[in-house]
Every structure is written in C-alpha cells, then in structure tokens.
Amino acid sequence: MSMSAVVLIIEDNRSLAESVGFYLESRGMEVDYAADGGEGYRLAVENRYDAIILDGHLPRMDGLDVVRALRREARISTPIIMATGRDTLDDKLAGLEDGVDDYLTKPFATQELEARLRAVIRRNRKEVARQVLKVGDLSFDPTCHRVRRGDRELELSPVSAKLLTILMRESPRVVSRREIERELWGDDLPDSDALRSHLYNVRKAIDRGFDTPLLHTVQSAGYRIADLPPGQRPPRVAAAVV
Numbered sequence: 001m002s003m004s005a006v007v008l009i010i011e012d013n014r015s016l017a018e019s020v021g022f023y024l025e026s027r028g029m030e031v032d033y034a035a036d037g038g039e040g041y042r043l044a045v046e047n048r049y050d051a052i053i054l055d056g057h058l059p060r061m062d063g064l065d066v067v068r069a070l071r072r073e074a075r076i077s078t079p080i081i082m083a084t085g086r087d088t089l090d091d092k093l094a095g096l097e098d099g100v101d102d103y104l105t106k107p108f109a110t111q112e113l114e115a116r117l118r119a120v121i122r123r124n125r126k127e128v129a130r131q132v133l134k135v136g137d138l139s140f141d142p143t144c145h146r147v148r149r150g151d152r153e154l155e156l157s158p159v160s161a162k163l164l165t166i167l168m169r170e171s172p173r174v175v176s177r178r179e180i181e182r183e184l185w186g187d188d189l190p191d192s193d194a195l196r197s198h199l200y201n202v203r204k205a206i207d208r209g210f211d212t213p214l215l216h217t218v219q220s221a222g223y224r225i226a227d228l229p230p231g232q233r234p235p236r237v238a239a240a241v242v
Contacts (some may be wrong), residue, residue, distance in 0.1 A: 049078050
C-alpha cells in the first residue's frame with residue numbers, strides 16, 4: 001500500500017541515497033536529498049517534511065548535531081529515523097535522548113526502513129490531530145472538529161477543516177500551494193479552482209465579521225494563518241485574493 005508523504009534523506013553515500021529514494025518513490029512518496037549535514041539542516045528548516053532519514057556520519061555537520069540543532073534551535077518536530085553504522089547501545093540511547101524517533105543500523109533492508117517510516121509518520125499525524133490548535137483568538141479541536149473564534153462557533157466542511165488544520169499546525173509559516181494540495185489530495189489533484197474555493201470558505205468563516213484578519217495570502221509564496229501586528233498585515237484588498 002502506498003503512502004502520500006514527503007521525505008528528506010540526509011546521506012552522503014550517493015548510491016545508498018538513490019537506492020532508498022527510488023524505492024520510496026515507487027511506494028508513492030516524494031523524496032528530497034542532501035549529501036551533508038549542513039545542507040540537510042537547511043532543507044529541514046526551510047521545507048516541511050513528513051519524516052527525515054538521517055545518516056549518523058556526515059560531512060560538515062554530524063548526524064547527532066543535526067538532530068540537536070533541529071530540535072533545540074529550530075524547534076522542528078519532524079520525525080527522524082537515524083540510519084547509521086553506529087550500533088552500540090550508548091549510540092542509540094544518545095540519539096533517542098537528543099530527539100531521534102527511531103534507530104536503524106546499517107546495513108538494513110529497505111522494506112524494514114519503509115515499515116518504520118510509515119509507523120513514525122502515522123504516529124506523528126495522530127499526535128498532531130489530537131492537539132487543540134490555537135492562533136490568536138482562533139481555536140480548533142480536530143478530534144471533535146470544533147472551530148471557535150472568540151465566543152463564536154464556526155462551521156466548516158471536512159475539506160476546509162483539513163485545510164484549516166494544515167495552516168494552523170504550520171502557523172506562522174507560509175505554506176505553499178503545492179504542500180497544501182499534496183496533503184489534501186495526494187497525487188489525485190482536483191480541478192484548479194478547488195483549493196481557491198476552500199481558501200475562500202475558510203477565510204469567510206474565520207475572518208468575516210472580525211476586525212483582525214488571520215488568513216493571509218503571501219504573493220508567489222503561499223498562505224498562512226497568523227495573528228500579525230497591524231504593520232505587518234497585508235492590505236485587505238490583497239488579503240482577499242486567493
């Protein structure tokens with residue numbers, strides 16, 4: 001069974017990275033590559049991934065240093081599977097304590113890596129779904145699909161509610177159209193106006209009748225939900241364009 005997910009592989013062994021990447025792509029996933037720790041850290045901070053496969057020994061920035069920087073400095077909670085030749089108990093405990101979600105010792109079977117990858121992605125998606133999301137005076141409990149702004153309860157369709165979940169979960173980050181469409185529909189994209197319609201419905205539900213807009217269009221970049229100071233808010237005319 002395929003899984004719609006975007007995975008970052010940080011691995012300096014090119015043939016291994018390509019082999020794993022081709023396999024995961026054949027299983028329905030999208031894959032990005034980085035050949036060193038510094039580049040891997042940059043990609044992990046600048047993009048959203050469902051999981052990261054990380055080598056322990058890397059040029060420029062060691063694997064555990066990448067984990068520490070992502071968890072402690074960038075505050076990124078993307079699931080990380082460390083796939084490495086470091087196989088002692090102390091190595092594994094150090095990795096898990098620093099924020100690694102799972103540990104796989106080289107050499108490994110690609111099918112086992114896929115199984116572990118699916119497990120951490122499913123677990124992370126369920127954990128995100130259980131959280132009550134809050135931005136400003138807007139709150140959303142995905143477990144019961146209850147959306148409130150201030151003292152007003154809001155109604156959203158299931159797809160618009162999922163769109164709201166994505167934007168609130170990533171707030172205040174700008175989320176690209178491609179990211180949103182992939183998470184909403186996978187590879188089976190609807191017609192080009194579908195996302196536009198759902199963005200309009202979300203904006204109408206959460207912003208109409210309120211003084212402070214929360215859903216913002218960022219020209220040529222994407223969309224975000226954020227409680228911005230007055231000086232940082234786009235003009236209302238621009239914000240209405242989706």
